[in-house]
């Protein structure tokens with residue numbers, strides 16, 4: 001499994017639309033891309049991730065869905081948008097510790113191909129509609145920064161060091177809580193069962209990761225401040 005990394009926020013790759021994924025002549029197995037992208041998105045703690053955010057030259061993104069887990073969307077096209085809009089706080093995995101109020105259509109119609117190359121059409125609303133609009137922007141080389149007013153952008157840039165400090169402090173608290181939990185676990189199990197303690201240690205590391213991922217949301221007040 002290849003471990004995708006987020007590319008630098010200043011990179012032109014984020015500002016350039018990648019080419020369509022060619023199912024007739026694929027350079028890579030789309031199933032592998034979907035799997036690796038889903039793994040990377042979880043590792044970064046997001047709910048959506050576009051291929052060009054990790055430097056892959058394809059029009060595709062992954063998104064967490066309510067019913068099907070994380071799904072890969074290839075060659076997505078938003079074919080209709082509602083006039084009705086929402087103004088909600090958004091974050092982006094490529095720009096950590098920046099949160100901006102962004103106006104998006106409430107309902108959209110999306111055409112895409114799945115990882116088998118099958119074509120689908122979907123009507124989405126709420127968080128899914130917002131997330132898809134954010135990811136399709138990425139695949140057009142458009143950043144959420146460009147959708148905010150200059151004033152709000154300046155405020156978010158100014159607040160960035162404070163947001164970063166808040167996140168790092170939370171991560172420190174979580175690490176201490178984990179240490180205490182592990183020590184209590186060890187004390188109650190006694191010293192004899194070394195293997196068991198090892199196993200518990202691994203599990204609590206996982207659950208700490210999940211708490212961190214959730215913190216990205218809860219720490220910033222609204223549900224919509226999830227990083228994508």
Ligand SMILES: [Zn+2]
Pocket residue numbers: 091092093094134138228
């Ligand atoms: Zn993003």
